[in-house]
Amino acid sequence: MSRTRGGCGLWPFRRDGLRLSTRLGGAPLGHEPARRAGPAPAPDPRLDRLTTREREVLARVGLGESNQEIAAALFLSPATARTYVGRLLGKLQARDRTQLAVLAHRAGLA
Structure with missing residues (x-):
C-alpha cells in the first residue's frame, strides 16, 4: 500500500524535509529566510x-x-x-x- 498522495511518490519526503528545514532555521521557498538572533556583525x-x-x-x-x-x-x-x-x-x-x-x-x- 502506497503512503503517497497523487501517486508521485515524493509527498512524505517533501513534508518531512520541510519539517527538518524549519527546525534547522530554514524557510520554505518563497518565504523570508529565518534571521539568526544575536548582534549584527561588526562592519569591516x-x-x-x-x-x-x-x-x-x-x-x-x-x-x-x-x-x-x-x-x-x-x-x-x-x-x-x-x-x-x-x-x-x-x-x-x-x-x-x-x-x-x-x-x-x-x-x-x-
Whole structure:
C-alpha cells in the first residue's frame, strides 16, 4: 500500500524535509529566510578606505557582474572597471572576486 498522495511518490519526503528545514532555521521557498538572533556583525574597517566609486564597483562585483557589465552599468570603460576591481583586491586584501563578493554581501552592499 502506497503512503503517497497523487501517486508521485515524493509527498512524505517533501513534508518531512520541510519539517527538518524549519527546525534547522530554514524557510520554505518563497518565504523570508529565518534571521539568526544575536548582534549584527561588526562592519569591516577595511571598507572605510574605499572611495564612493570603489564601493559602487564592489557592490556590482557582489552581484556577480563581469567587468564588462560593471563598465556598462557605471558608464566606465571595461579597462577602468578592471582597474577598479584590481584596486579593490589590493585594498581589501582579497584573493579573488569571490572574496570581494563575500565582503560586499557581509557589508550589505549587494
